[in-house]
Amino acid sequence: MKCVFLDCAGVNPGDISWKTFQHFCTFQWYEKTEKEQMQERLIGAEAIITDSVIIDRKIMEQFTDLKYIGIAATGFDNVDTEAAEELGIAVTNVPAYAxxxxxxxxxxxxxxxxxxxxxxxxxxxxxxxxxxxxxxxxxxxxxxxxxxxxxxxxxxxxxxxxxxxxxxxxxxxxxxxxxxxxxxxxxxxxxxxxxxxxxxxxxxxxxxxxxxxxxxxxxxxxxxxxxxxxxxxxxxxxxxxxxxxxxxxxxxxxxxxxxxxxxxxxxTPHIGFSPLETRRIVIETCAENLKSFLKGGRLNRIV
Structure with missing residues (x-):
């Protein structure tokens, strides 16, 4: 499975290893993704991880390989969960980590x-x-x-x-x-x-x-x-x-x-969540959420 983390800079600016993901999927990560970069980066992606990039219905319908959206945060207001449910796309988050x-x-x-x-x-x-x-x-x-x-x-x-x-x-x-x-x-x-x-x-x-x-x-x-x-x-x-x-x-x-x-x-620039210890929990939980989905599980599923 190809998994793309669209905006990892806030969660992992380079001080946490990606090995957990690399062990079980083809993993690509970007510090930031602008709208005009979505097309190139999401071609063939079956899984997306987003921190704050907005994933709306248009994106879900455009990238038909998409099966899973992982939110690298507790809040999920940046993902159209209603559209995801209608389109059969799983959505997970990281509850109460911070x-x-x-x-x-x-x-x-x-x-x-x-x-x-x-x-x-x-x-x-x-x-x-x-x-x-x-x-x-x-x-x-x-x-x-x-x-x-x-x-x-x-x-x-x-x-x-x-x-x-x-x-x-x-x-x-x-x-x-x-x-x-x-x-x-x-x-x-x-x-x-x-x-x-x-x-x-x-x-x-x-x-x-x-x-x-x-x-x-x-x-x-x-x-x-x-x-x-x-x-x-x-x-x-x-x-x-x-x-x-x-x-x-x-x-x-x-x-x-x-x-x-x-x-x-x-x-302050939205840093309350950002101690290294809590950011490690985010990365680990995102990986476990995706692994659970691949095995048919529902760990931290929103829809």
Missing amino acids: SDAVAQHAAALLLYVTNKIHIYDDAVKNGKWNSKSDGGFSDVSITLLCGKSIGIIGYGAIGKRIAEIAKALGMKVNIYSRNPSAAISSDVVSLSCPLTEDNAGIVNEDFINNMKDGAVLINTARGGLIDENALARALKSRKISAAAIDVMALEPPEKDNPLLSLENCFI
């Missing part, structure tokens, strides 16, 4: 906002500490999280791990599915839910108006959950004191995205 890593990143984003490490590091290295006669300074206030509340939207594996970390910091946890109003009006709101048609743009102007004044927004889920223009307005007015996000609606964002110029919006 729960610890993404929860850790959510905590890191929150602590970056509250503890101002970047500001104080810069101050020390620029001599401001030395210039203080008493040897200490506190130019910017640090926020104590103990006693604060966090609203968690999406209480799956990642949301539960974020809750555990928050509780360890002494925070009160409000779970959106149990008490939406308490979650929205918390001191911190953290998104950890999958993106669906029903919740796309859930953090819109109305949602933000119901948030606590000066709250912090954390997003390590999907960028499409947020109306970025509404968020930009809220950050400018300080209705939301800060946002720390690892995902955006369009990745990478356009240069004129309003969030990029805001000093109280902190952005």
